[in-house]
Amino acid sequence: MVGGVYGVKGMNICVVGLGYVGLPLAVEFAKAGLKVFGYDINKRRIEDLKQGVDKTDQVSKEDLKNVDIHYTTSIEECKEANIFIIAVPTPVKKSKEPDLEPIRSAGRDIARVIKNGDVVILESTVYPGTTEEILGKEIEKHSGLKAKIDFKLAYSPERINPGDKKHTLKTITKVVGGQDKETAEFVKKLYSKIVDSVFVAKDIKTAEASKLLENVQRSVNIGLMNEMAVLFDKIGIDIWDVIEAASTKWNFLKFYPGLVGGHCIPVDPYYLIYKALEYDFYPHTVAASRIISDNMHIYLLNKIIRELNNYGKTLKGLRVLFLGATYKENIPDTRNSMALKLLDELKKWQANITVVDPYVKDFLNKIPEGTYDITILAVPHKEFMDKKEELIEKTTLFIVDVKNVLKTDKKRILRL
Numbered sequence: 001m002v003g004g005v006y007g008v009k010g011m012n013i014c015v016v017g018l019g020y021v022g023l024p025l026a027v028e029f030a031k032a033g034l035k036v037f038g039y040d041i042n043k044r045r046i047e048d049l050k051q052g053v054d055k056t057d058q059v060s061k062e063d064l065k066n067v068d069i070h071y072t073t074s075i076e077e078c079k080e081a082n083i084f085i086i087a088v089p090t091p092v093k094k095s096k097e098p099d100l101e102p103i104r105s106a107g108r109d110i111a112r113v114i115k116n117g118d119v120v121i122l123e124s125t126v127y128p129g130t131t132e133e134i135l136g137k138e139i140e141k142h143s144g145l146k147a148k149i150d151f152k153l154a155y156s157p158e159r160i161n162p163g164d165k166k167h168t169l170k171t172i173t174k175v176v177g178g179q180d181k182e183t184a185e186f187v188k189k190l191y192s193k194i195v196d197s198v199f200v201a202k203d204i205k206t207a208e209a210s211k212l213l214e215n216v217q218r219s220v221n222i223g224l225m226n227e228m229a230v231l232f233d234k235i236g237i238d239i240w241d242v243i244e245a246a247s248t249k250w251n252f253l254k255f256y257p258g259l260v261g262g263h264c265i266p267v268d269p270y271y272l273i274y275k276a277l278e279y280d281f282y283p284h285t286v287a288a289s290r291i292i293s294d295n296m297h298i299y300l301l302n303k304i305i306r307e308l309n310n311y312g313k314t315l316k317g318l319r320v321l322f323l324g325a326t327y328k329e330n331i332p333d334t335r336n337s338m339a340l341k342l343l344d345e346l347k348k349w350q351a352n353i354t355v356v357d358p359y360v361k362d363f364l365n366k367i368p369e370g371t372y373d374i375t376i377l378a379v380p381h382k383e384f385m386d387k388k389e390e391l392i393e394k395t396t397l398f399i400v401d402v403k404n405v406l407k408t409d410k411k412r413i414l415r416l
């Protein structure tokens with residue numbers, strides 16, 4: 001019987017990969033009274049967690065201190081686990097093809113300790129088929145056990161939105177898909193211990209595809225708004241004003257142009273494109289959205305240069321206050337940050353840039369005294385939003401308000 005041999009009391013969980021996704025899961029299961037092992041290959045991360053330090057800032061110090069999790073870099077120390085939840089990274093290679101090595105390697109490690117009756121749940125974002133065809137096969141090959149017979153596979157996509165206090169692990173509906181009905185029900189029961197609602201998808205592939213669809217939909221919608229931003233700019237219309245007007249229609253979907261970074265929207269569509277090519281099908285819309293959005297920092301740079309031209313100035317030597325380096329506000333994550341890409345471009349033009357980001361230790365954590373020619377509010381962290389008036393006062397020429405958050409007529413504002 002799947003997992004059930006251990007009964008509810010005997011559910012021992014091993015979370016494999018303790019990053020943005022894995023750590024909160026481990027903590028919640030531990031809070032729910034389950035025995036939890038936290039396995040990660042990064043020694044530094046494990047040392048930090050043992051000291052009660054979470055550099056991703058996802059779990060409160062108090063929660064970290066109060067839960068009893070056995071953190072380790074040795075999978076052998078997790079052999080008492082009967083449920084393995086994998087939350088390792090799923091990046092793309094330079095060629096934009098999926099890099100599934102972390103999943104394969106997690107599979108090989110689990111194979112060393114997995115037993116009859118155990119359950120393996122993948123949470124990482126993947127293309128349909130990965131759980132059974134890549135992860136399952138890797139475990140089978142290295143353990144000698146058979147998936148669906150000796151151990152069971154399931155998939156449950158993580159849908160957290162870092163920095164979002166409203167939609168949390170507990171309140172977001174958890175989608176699960178199992179190798180068979182019994183497994184799906186078992187996994188539902190498991191997650192019900194820590195989340196308010198669980199949706200059982202038809203099967204694993206459906207659950208895998210649902211996560212990609214969510215992110216591809218966002219990629220396409222934001223890509224469309226970015227494309228319209230560029231077009232309307234050529235015509236001499238401001239996209240933000242157009243969206244405001246169009247939003248008065250009941251069925252207009254409110255998406256905005258933006259510098260889309262992070263590791264979901266810029267990455268996940270490539271997983272789907274890769275899979276589609278196996279079927280001799282090229283998803284043009286999905287690919288186009290990536291191409292447009294991946295170049296928005298260049299468009300913005302051009303816009304800044306054009307605007308400076310109106311003042312008879314260039315970027316060389318210009319005093320620029322650059323605010324925010326992360327991929328989104330109020331979190332310390334700089335992975336695939338478009339703000340950093342914009343910063344790199346500005347450096348090539350030899351601007352005199354002061355970068356402030358209270359969440360990233362490489363930069364100043366406070367806005368310095370003095371004035372600047374232009375201010376670029378790349379990421380509107382709450383610390384900057386509290387200083388709107390100060391930003392307006394200390395900028396002599398104009399402010400680049402990437403996310404259209406300032407809403408002021410006291411200063412010339414350039415929007416994306």
Ligand SMILES: NC(=O)c1ccc[n+]([C@@H]2O[C@H](COP(=O)([O-])OP(=O)(O)OC[C@H]3O[C@@H](n4cnc5c(N)ncnc54)[C@H](O)[C@@H]3O)[C@@H](O)[C@H]2O)c1
Nearest residue numbers: 017018019020021040041042088090102105106124125158
């Ligand atoms: N961060 C998010 O907002 C988010 C949201 C939804 C889904 N996801 C998906 O969840 C997955 C994990 O993302 P993340 O942001 O938590 O990544 P992360 O980089 O923050 O954490 C991954 C952790 O896994 C560890 N790791 C890597 N390879 C390992 C291995 N073979 N064995 C054990 N540990 C290993 C790393 O050291 C790291 O600590 C990805 O597929 C991502 O696309 C992320």
